[in-house]
Amino acid sequence: MKNLLFTFALLLPILSFSQNQTKPFLNLEDALKITEAAQAKAQSEGWNVVIVILDDGGNLISLRRMDGVQIGSIEVAQAKAKSAVYFKRPTKVFEDLMKAEGGSRIATLPNAVGVEGGLPIFKDGFCIGAIGISGVTSAQDGIIAAAGLASIGQ
Template identity: 65%
Template sequence: MKKLTLLILILISFNAITQAQMQPYLTMEEALRISDAAEEKARLENWNVVIAILDGGGHLIALRRMDGVQIGSVEVAQAKAKSAVFFKRSSKVFEDLVKSGGVHILTLPNAVAVEGGLPIFKDGVCVGAIGVSGVTSAQDGIIAEAGIKSL
């Protein structure tokens, strides 16, 4: 009986590991492609920004700080991306809700109500996010969108 129980536990563990390996995720190559495209758009517009790419757990994969950008934008870009990955929606959604009077949104942990954070989806799964900060929130959103379109 003990051997059978052990065998069942091994099979369950193997199945869980196999399932985890089959889940889509954001590769380093994809993260760099996204940040390259976002930086290219920012340079075309002469906008200096910080670009943060996070994985599906909200952890930093790539960070770019263009010359001349205020240091505060480093944390803001990451916060926008974290909001997008945690809630699986654009940070602009929260901005729009606050503008329409939904100030209760500001009480949600990690909800950033400023445009510039977008989730990254792969096969219908949120695998990460991009956050951009440094110019106006609308311009940050344009740069983030350019990055997403490269995927």
């Protein structure tokens, strides 16, 4: 019994410390708000796309495929979002680097997608997820992704 109390006394500071540590996260409400704003932008331009929202681990929170979009865009949108969350930067960065001299090396990085349309989502300095868009040109995908993030003040 004495050993059990001693162990508990040692663990108590660790347990209380871990409970006080909070990291922001992307909830479903915000993911759907971003998705709705992205879809509204796409519809206003007459573009049909796939909209993907991932959490900070690259896990799917939301996927919306607008009518008429090729099914290949589902995986492309997911790959763009995954690249943005894994590297904490827009996929446009990789697209620009690939156009530069020696940029083909970017293609060797695992999960790096060199096509615009993926943006990380930040809150309080933490990357909490990403959006990926696919279905129209990469520049148009980027416009839609930016409109989605604007809905949450990014």
